[in-house]
Amino acid sequence: MDNENLDKAIELVENANNLAILTGAGISAESGIPTFRDEGGLWKEHRPEDIATPEAFAKDPQFVWEWYDLRRQTIIEAEPNPGHFALVELENKKEGFTLITQNIDGLHKKAGNKSMIEMHGNIWQMRCTKCGHIYHDYEVPLKQIPPSCEKCGEMTRPNVVWFGEIIPMSAIDACVVAIDKCDVMLIIGTSGVVEPAASMGLMAMRSGKKVIEINLDATPGTGMYDISLRGKSGEILPEFYKHTTEYN
Numbered sequence: 001m002d003n004e005n006l007d008k009a010i011e012l013v014e015n016a017n018n019l020a021i022l023t024g025a026g027i028s029a030e031s032g033i034p035t036f037r038d039e040g041g042l043w044k045e046h047r048p049e050d051i052a053t054p055e056a057f058a059k060d061p062q063f064v065w066e067w068y069d070l071r072r073q074t075i076i077e078a079e080p081n082p083g084h085f086a087l088v089e090l091e092n093k094k095e096g097f098t099l100i101t102q103n104i105d106g107l108h109k110k111a112g113n114k115s116m117i118e119m120h121g122n123i124w125q126m127r128c129t130k131c132g133h134i135y136h137d138y139e140v141p142l143k144q145i146p147p148s149c150e151k152c153g154e155m156t157r158p159n160v161v162w163f164g165e166i167i168p169m170s171a172i173d174a175c176v177v178a179i180d181k182c183d184v185m186l187i188i189g190t191s192g193v194v195e196p197a198a199s200m201g202l203m204a205m206r207s208g209k210k211v212i213e214i215n216l217d218a219t220p221g222t223g224m225y226d227i228s229l230r231g232k233s234g235e236i237l238p239e240f241y242k243h244t245t246e247y248n
C-alpha cells in the first residue's frame with residue numbers, strides 16, 4: 001500500500017464537509033459477489049450485450065431471468081464487508097454525503113447507508129412489462145420463471161437498467177447535484193468502462209473537486225484522478241473513518 005498517498009487521501013476525506021461516492025462491483029467482491037470484468041466475473045460465460053439488454057430479454061426472457069435468478073441466489077447469501085460498513089461510518093460523520101452505486105445487489109442498503117442513488121436499479125425489484133407496477137420480491141430461487149406481476153399477472157422483468165437503456169433522469173440529476181455539492185469524490189471498485197458512470201470522475205475533476213480512486217487494478221481514470229490507491233476496498237476504506245474526528 002502506498003502509505004504517502006493513503007495519508008494524503010485520509011487528510012482530504014477528513015477535511016471534506018461533503019463527500020460524493022461512486023461504487024462499482026469491486027466493493028462487493030469481498031462479499032463473495034463476482035464482478036463483471038475480472039477473472040471469473042459475471043460476464044465470463046456471457047457477454048453483457050448477450051444478457052443485460054432489452055433485445056436479449058425480448059428474444060429469450062427465460063434465459064435472461066435464469067441468469068438473474070442465479071445472481072439473486074448468490075447475492076441473498078452475501079453480507080456487507082468492511083468496505084460497505086466504512087461508507088456507513090463516513091455517512092454518519094459527514095455533513096454532506098451522497099452514495100452513487102452502479103451495483104444492483106442492495107448491499108449498501110443492507111450495510112445501513114441512507115442517502116443512496118442506485119443508478120442501475122435493484123435486483124430485488126420486479127417491474128411489470130405490462131402495467132409497469134414495481135415491487136420487491138426476495139424469493140430465491142424463483143419458483144416461476146419468468147415471474148408474473150403480483151398485480152396483473154403479466155410477465156415481469158428485473159427493475160434494472162440494461163445496456164442501451166437510459167438511466168432515469170431523476171437519478172442522473174441527483175448524481176450531478178451530488179458531484180456539484182461535494183468537496184471530495186471517492187470512486188471505488190469500478191473498472192470505469194460503463195457510461196455514464198465512467199465519466200463522473202472527470203466531471204468532478206472539471207469542477208475542481210478532489211477525486212480519489214480506490215481500485216484493485218488500474219482504470220482509464222488512473223493517472224488523471226488526484227489520488228489512486230491500489231488495493232482492496234475492504235482493507236483501505238476502514239482506514240478513512242478511523243481517522244475522522246467526532247466533530248467532522
Ligand code: BV8
Pocket residue numbers: 023024025026027029030035036037038041048052102103104120160161162163164165166167188189190191192193194195196214215216217218219231232233234
Ligand atoms: C446509456 C445493470 C444512453 C444490469 C449495468 C452501444 C450501444 C448501446 C449503448 C452503448 C453502446 N456503446 C456505449 C454504450 C453506452 C453503454 C456502455 O457504457 N457500454 C460500455 C460497455 C461501453 N451504457 C449504457 O447503455 C447505459 N445507458 O448510455 O443510455 C444510451 C442509450 C442507447 C445508446 C447509447 C446510449 C446503461 C448502462 C447500464 C448497464 N447496466 N448493470 C445488471 O447489473 O445486470 S452495468 C454493469 O456494469 C453493472 O452495473 C456494473 O456495476 C457496471 C460497471 O461495471 P463495474 O461495476 O465497474 O464492474 P467491473 O467488473 O467492470 O469492475 C470491477 C472493478 O473492481 C475492477 O476494476 C476491479 O479491479 C475492481 N475490484 C475487484 N475487486 C476489488 C476491486 N476494487 C477494490 N476492492 C476489491 N476487492
Ligand code: ZN
Pocket residue numbers: 128129130131132133149150151152153154
Ligand atoms: Zn402488472
